Amino acid sequence: MSFTLATRPLCAGTYLDANFCQRVLLDAYADRSRYVAPSYGFSLAQVAFHARRAWWLDTAQHVLVAFVVGIGALRSPLAIVLAGGVLMHWHVALMFGKIGGAVARYFREGPSIDRLSDIGLRLRLAFIALLVTWTVMTVSAVASLGYGSVASIWDDKPVAGSVTTTLLEAFADLSMVALVVVLFAAARQALLGNMLRAGEVSDRQLNRRMRHIAIEERSPVTYYADFGHSSAAARS
Structure with missing residues (x-):
């Protein structure tokens, strides 16, 4: 199933904008205390799926960069x-x-x-x-x-030899970090291209929370809460 005109750029934005990806995960995916509002023209569940995948990719990149830096610090x-x-x-x-x-x-x-x-x-x-x-x-x-x-x-x-060695090691460390960043950038671009070609993922690929979001955003009932001390449900 192909993306809607609004869902496509939102899903792509999770790979391109770390702040937007974090907002999707914190304000929608991880916040289970509130009912998801209706999504008109886009699928929040699809956006959450790609935001979670982008987050795992960024986390793996940070871990690998930290590993490279740790090895360099020991050396x-x-x-x-x-x-x-x-x-x-x-x-x-x-x-x-x-x-x-x-x-x-x-x-x-x-x-x-x-x-x-x-x-x-x-x-x-x-x-x-x-x-x-x-x-x-x-x-x-x-x-x-x-x-x-x-x-x-x-x-x-003489200290010229040790200084030259240190500079070469610093250049090697920078090169390794740059290589990790470039590899993950390529992986991110590959996932982005595959996402645009494949379209929306099936419900089987969504986890329980994402399926729950999909149900809530398609519901004809919207729940409003925290207005003073009362809660109400209004049918849209």
């Missing part, structure tokens, strides 16, 4: 610190890029107190993130080097 803590610093600086650079876009809109669309306050808040958050990144990198680097490694700096032993 070379300093290399992990350098790799993490690169990622954090990239994140801060993206924050400053968004701030630049907000400033451009401010001058293009005209002055606004709300926009100016938002730009100021973003700037403060970006500088705080940058300061925290530098602090964590410094403390972690000193802790990972250890007293013996710091003391060896004052010796006459």
